[in-house]
Amino acid sequence: MPFNRNLFFILFFSIFLALATLIMVACGGGNDSSTRPPNPSPPPPSPTATPPPTNGVGSIQGMVISSARTPLNAVHIRAVKVDGPNIQLGAFSGIGPNLTFQDGVFRIDEVPAGNYRILIEKLDGRSPAFDDFRYSQFVVSNSPAITFPDEYFNGERESSTDDPLDFIEITVMGGETTQDIIFITND
Amino acid sequence: MNKIRYLTICFFVVLLIPSVVYSYDILNTQTPSDNFVFFGWPDPPIDLILDPGTLGGSDGRATVETACNVWNSVANTQQLCGNLFAGSEDITVDNFDSAISMNDGIIDVIFDETGAIIAEFGLSPTITLGLSSTLVNALTGEIVDVLMVLNGSLLSSSGSDLQSTTVHEMGHGWGLAHTPIGGINNASTTIGLEPIDPIRIPTMFPFNIPVNDAFGITLEIDDEVGISVRYPRN
Amino acid sequence: MKQICGILINNKLYKNYELYFYNNKGGKNNKMLFSNKKIANFVANILIISLGVLFVNCSETYATRELRETTLDTAKRSENIVLARCISSESKWNDEGSLIFTYVTFQIEDTIKGEDAEDEITLRLIGGQVGDQILSAPDIPNINEDEEVILFLGPKNKAGYPTLTNMKNGVLRIYTDDVTGQGNVITPTTGIPIYKENSSKAISGTQDSKILLEDFIYSLKEATNK
Incomplete structure (x- = not known):
């Protein structure tokens, strides 16, 4: 033919x-739509067992520690809402509940209920906007001296050698705090 | 080839996805006892006294008024901006150090028409859009007074927006620091996770906003949460 | 029904990929179609073209222009660039009692650009702490005594003090490597081709990186003398 x-x-x-x-x-x-990370090799999303909650605002609380299990301060944490509209929220480790300073601890308040991916990023001068001196004295004086790549929170798979692009989704419920988000940096 | 194809797909997908973003940082300092205290005004609203000179060749009062309205409109937050007063003399590089007062609890707003005052502060007027300097009690973090300088020699140029700069500097005046959100954005070549759209970069991002700096006139949720956490209405 | 769509890499070498559509109907994650490599490749090709068409339609919305200054731009605008060590820093109120300034004095160790200046140079920067009062000036670098930095300096102001050409790029800190003891510069968006000292061979492009101090100074001199 x-x-x-x-x-x-x-x-x-x-x-x-x-x-x-x-x-x-x-x-x-x-x-x-579910946003995908721009990097080329993200793993498949974890299945969501239940529909995400949609009402109210909640909080996310956790900690950032190094491979030596030392709490790290001034690491920037971002929570990225999985379903639309896409929303991201941030905080610095070392600043805990009620604006109190607690080593390694972070807390993000006013989080709209829903499912989130959470990631950490270091303020290390790789981008002008990430230069630590542009931030508060707490961030400047605590900005980690060690190097680690940005990485997602991946639940029980968190370790100092895990895949930075491996992630799980966590659920935030209105009026509640989702806790135990423990990051271990790949330093 | 498959890798290139996949990256191309990701590139287009990322560009097509809008995102709403927030995060914040509040200015703070370390006390002699090694504690940190956050900056904040003890009893807002706060009055402002305005340089009667020009800003970018025009009256800057309307610009400051608009910025006040932006911050005063945040839900669940105290009214921060009080009365606007006109100063008695045009503040220039020749008289700025005697014309301002940093002990009256009234924010001084200087319209630096030539950028010369910015230079007197040791900075380059070629790239510094504006500056807020906050006088605080080092033991309590209580804000005593604020000096806000807007660079009139730059604000009319392309890529920078006078109104955005004014809203940004006023944010510093309330005690907000910069936000890292926006460092990874869809208009930048900086590689990182979860880039955001320029239109959603918070006003407290430390640079003029790519694509259109006027995006910074309106607050993003990041800015709003930051100010409402620091100054809750009740 | 909550649904997710996505394209997945099938292995780490990206040799193959598959196009999946997920839904979690009934609380289960169901993979729907296109695990065949040929079909997936064909569909992916069409998807690329489709997205390309959409992007062209949206391109005006996403037209960008980044106005951030690179280190090279800062260097070009600078009258003087020097390697200097901070020997003193003092904050005090001005005579009128209206502002706190910090006077930072440096010993110049090397002139990278411009005429050889004095042995010492003093900057006057807004902000500082006097007693229990702090005049905070976000963005202005806090330079510690004995700290070694590269200063990018502009013209002197009316009071006779040099200005910093850029807030970040204007003061590049020198970081000492704990292992090698060598000085390094970390500078984003350099815009400067980096060469090994006394070599014409570029060792990196203009990407963000940690650069050996000697190499950076050599490269900076090369870039600013052109």
Whole structure:
């Protein structure tokens, strides 16, 4: 059968439309899409057993420690809401509940209920916006001297040698605190 | 080839995904007993006294008024901005050190039309959009007074927005520090996890905002949570 | 029904990938389709083109221009660049009692750009602590006594003190490697090709990195003398 260019384009365009429709349906029309990290090799998302809660605000609390199990302060933590609209919240380790200073402890308040991925990032001068001197004295004077890569929280798989891109989703319920988010840096 | 193809997909996907972001930092200092205390005004609202000179060739009062409205509109937060008073003399590099008062609890706002006052502070007026300097009690973190300088020699240039800078510097005046959120964004080549859209970069991000600096005029949730945590209404 | 879509890498070498659609209907995570490599490749090709079309349509929204200054830009704007060691730092109120300034004096160890200046140089920076009062000035580097830094300096101000050309890039700290004892500079967005000292061979591009002090100074001289 000779190559028919028109047929090819019709076939191609049909597949394009079908695929676009499939994506829109699967992702909830784009308004409820799950964000993916930009890095090239994230593992598959953990399955969500129950629909995420949608009412109220809660808190996330945890700790950042080094491979030597030493609490680390001034590490920036971000919580990224899994479903739309995409929301991210942040905090610095060393600043705990009620703006109290506790080594390694972090707390993020006013977190809209839902499912989140959580990550840590070091203020180490890799980007002008991350230069620690641009922040408060607590951050400046505690910014970790050790080097570690940004990494996601991956629950029980957390270790000093885990895959930085491995993550689990945690659930925040309105009026409650999701605790025990313990990061171990890969320093 | 597959890797390139996958990266290309990720690139497009990331660019197409909007995100809303927040995080914050509050200015603080270490006391002689090695504790840290956060900065804050003890009894807002706070009055401001404005340089009667020009800002970027025009009256800066409207700009400051708008910034006040932005911060006073945050839900569940105390009213921070009080009355705006006009100063009696144009503040310039020749008289700034005698014309301002840092012990009256009224924020001094200087319209540095030439950038010369910024230079007097040891900084380059070529890149410094604005500056807030906060006088605090080192033992309690209580803010005593604030000096806010807006660089009128830069604010009319492209890529920087006078109003955004004013809202940002006023945030410092309340005690907010910078936020790292925005360091990884979709308009930057800096590689990192979970980049955000420039339009959602918080006002307290330390740089002019890429794509359109006017994005900084409105507060993001990050800024709002920071100020509401520091100054809860009740 | 909560659903998730995503493209997954099938192995660490990215040799193959598969396109999955998930839903968790019934509380279970169900993988739906396209695990066949050929089909997945074909669909992925179409997806790339589709996204490309969408991106073109949105490109005006995402047109960007970053105005941050690189270290090279800072260097070019600087009248003088010096390697210096802080020998004293004193904060005091001005004569009018309206502002606290910190006077930081440096001993110059090497001139990287500009004419050889005096042996010492003093900066006057807004902010500092006097007694129980702090005049806080976010963004202004706090330089400690005996700290070695590279200073990027602009013209003198009306009071006769040099200005910092840039707040971050204007004061580059020297970090001593605990193991080697060598000085390093950590500078983001350098914009400067980095060479091994006295070598014409570039050892890195212009990416963020920790750079050996000697190499950085050599490269800075090369870049600013062009």
